[in-house]
Amino acid sequence: MRLDLSSKITLERVPKKYYKPDNDFEEYNLARYEKLPVAIYEEPKRAAKKIANEISRELKQSQKEGKQFVLGISGGTSTAPVYEELVKLHKEEGLSFKNVVIFNTYEFYPVMDFSYSNLQMLKESFLNKIDVDPENIYSPDATVEKDLISENCEKFENNLQEKGGLDYLILGLGTKGNVGFNMPGSSLHSQTRLVMLDGDSRSDISRNFGSLDKVPVSAITMGLSDMLAAKKISLVAWGEQKSESIRDIVEGPVTDLIPGSVLQTHAEAVIYVDLAAASELTRISRPWLVTNCEWDSKLIRRAIVWLCQVVDKPILKLTNKDYNDNGLSELITLYGSAYNVNIKIFNDLQHTITGWPGGKPDADDTYRPERANPYPKRVIIFSPHPDDDVISMGGTFQRLVNQGHEVHVAYQTSGNIAVGDEEVIRYTSVLRSMLKKFDPDNTKMLQKYDEIRKFLLKDKKKDDMDTADILFIKGRIRREEARSADRYVGLSEENVHFLDLPFYETGTVKKNPISEKDVNIVKDFIETIKPHQIYVAGDLADPHGTHKVCLDAILAAIDILKDEDWYKDCRIWMYRGAWMEWEIDHIEMAVPLSPEELRQKRNSILQHQSQMEGAPFLGDDERLFWQRSEDRNRATADLYWKLGLASYEAIEAFVEYIPIQDN
Structure with a gap:
């Protein structure tokens, strides 16, 4: 039974040549807009396995040399497949983590219930499943008093320096291009510090806390300077919700507005993505700008829609010059003129429109998206x-x-x-009133309604x-x-x-x-x-x-x-x-x-x-x-x-x- 088929959906049916070229020459052409090495995989599991094997090699080399291996790890869903593969290597191939020192790159603050801390989540998904020494796990303190936050950050920094910095760092990617909780505006020279979380960041992590009001307002994060001091960095991102951030990090300028873009300054940083996360990169979304294309109807449509937006014209007003000036002369060669391409794509889009989503009975369905028969469906x-x-x-x-x-x-x-608690209070109040009118002797149900109302109105605590x-x-x-x-x-x-x-x-x-x-x-x-x-x-x-x-x-x-x-x-x-x-x-x-x-x-x-x-x-x-x-x-x-x-x-x-x- 295949349980992860949605990750295999690639809407563009991307030809392999765009992300797995046959030779270095093609790779250089395809990546001409990319300022960071990008490894694109069909699905996260394959990328995670590659990263885990690389960490395994580095770790074993440290063991041979009698050295500790200092590994920086991040929470979130992006890095989880990597940890799964590392746990598999530990259990199935005997990979030992006894010489590994772990640094947690961020921690929510304050955390009253430790089960909600980032470190605890990392323990449940990774650290408790390997043989790492608990004494070798370092993390910002989520419970420290407010007036000791600065001292706590300094202690974390000192621990990192005493261990010689990170040998390897695994990073996820936030929705604003942030790494850790180094949000837009973070200095390239920033160190471990307390940061306030904006609304988007808190919304992103609300799934871990049950609701937005339970999410801490701040976090302690490792700074960009500490991250960039790592010998090797792997940033992972999966899914199309990360595609715009990946494009900005890889193809855009280095800017504090996109903190992850600073990885362009690191000699050993690699970006690992699946096809969905890579979907906004030029080689995937606009391949005609970097290589000869394998043109099909969908790619042609995408190119023409893009061209219309670039020149601000409707399809039927596009000219040969518009095509030639914007890297689409191949289509003129294939179809003879802009007019021919324009008509094809205009009709293609026209044929997507239907007022009969179940198919129009007894109609010619040659150019309709749905079949006329059977009817009714x-x-x-x-x-x-x-x-x-x-x-x-x-x-x-x-x-x-x-x-x-x-x-x-x-x-x-x-x-x-x-459903909010207030909704339950409202409904149980109505039901209680009806019960008292129509069945006043039903003390069992009246007691049940009172019990529910009392719990919601008086007894329920924030994290209950x-x-x-x-x-x-x-x-x-x-x-x-x-x-x-x-x-x-x-x-x-x-x-x-x-x-x-x-x-x-x-x-x-x-x-x-x-x-x-x-x-x-x-x-x-x-x-x-x-x-x-x-x-x-x-x-x-x-x-x-x-x-x-x-x-x-x-x-x-x-x-x-x-x-x-x-x-x-x-x-x-x-x-x-x-x-x-x-x-x-x-x-x-x-x-x-x-x-x-x-x-x-x-x-x-x-x-x-x-x-x-x-x-x-x-x-x-x-x-x-x-x-x-x-x-x-x-x-x-x-x-x-x-x-x-x-x-x-x-x-x-x-x-x-x-x-x-x-x-």
Whole structure:
């Protein structure tokens, strides 16, 4: 069972020659804009294995020389695959860490509960699984008194200097191009110090603390000068959410606005990325600027959309000169003239637009994104949380129902941790009042409501977990909001399904890994419907991680089912949520919405009242979910218009998923 198929999705179907060239000559050409060595891999695991093997060689050499090996490590999800590989080398090949000295590059401050500290997370994922001497682990003190912070930082610095500095440093990458918590504006000469965390940084790490209000306001971080003194540095970054930062670090100037860019000044720094994180590098996103291209329809479309933005013209106004002046003369050679390319790409984009997402019955579907037949279709809309369906594709959802298809919605998780305590207090107060009126002798239930209210209003401390009863109520609040939204859309009650995948039900923000049990629940459900269409959340840059796990469960199930006879007539469409939209060169189906349809979509989102102003995971974006969704849909429509296509109020966009074939 393949459980990480989402990491293998490469939307551009990037030819290997762009990231694994045949020779040094090609490598130099491709990397001409890159000011740092970049190693690009199809998936994080392969890169992590390469780094772990390199550390193993360095470590063993130190052992032969009778020296200590000083290793700097960082927390976060990016570095986790490297630690997994190092643990595997320890357990399976006997790699010893007894001569290793560990320096934790940052620590949150203050941390009242040590289980939330960065060091504790590193111990759980790495340090407790190897034979490193606990006396050789150095970390900033997260509990030191405020007036001793400076002394604590100085002690950490002295320990680092006494050990001779770092032999090897593993770094992750923050969303603002920060390394450790050296945020924009950090001096190249900065040393270990206390830094205040901005809203984005606190939002990034809120998943570890349960909610934003529990995240410390500051951190103690190793400075840039200490990091740059390391003999070797590996920076790792995975996923498209890191792609812009990687581009800025690798191809931009050295600037304190992008702290990671200072790695350009280090002789032994290497950047390790997967294809998604590399997607904004010139060699991947605009290969025509550095090499001869393997042109296909998607790459041509991407090039033309880019050209339109560079010269600020719609497609049909592009000239031969525009192509020749911007590195796209190859296309003129291939097609004979700008006019020929323009018409091809204009028609290509025009054919993505359809008001019939389930296919228009009895129509010529030669140039439509979906088949006319069969009609009506059996459709499954998978929704990771109980509101992603209407937030992400509410207009398409409405059209599928209105156009007579048999639509099923499957909510993969309960979403219970994203309900505020005040919602539970409100609902239990209403239920208590109803009980006193209609069943006043039911003292057991009255006592239960009073017990829940007392816990939430008086007894619950900042870091307390919700009780099972409270989690049940929060889950049911979200479940009934989903039913309400589905009724508004016109969906039959029997077509609403709640899968409650086990990985999610931990009661905390930290979830369990995906398991075969999760996959089998999804697989069994799909088999009961045998759909002609499946819609899935393709948020590969999902900030909270749940969307990726839910996507992996679906893709693993499809991987098992893809050889079934019924599946041969099934298509999978990926949508995106409130966070970002598909780039226009990837879009394969664009469903336009009228002003009235956009208003109906907003109303369906508003049925999820617990997810309005008080939702725990809104983040620092002050827009509510319906506002983010509308802004995104209007921006997509606006881009189509700027390229010279029809002007719509809004557009929802989809990309088809093609199952990965067996080797």
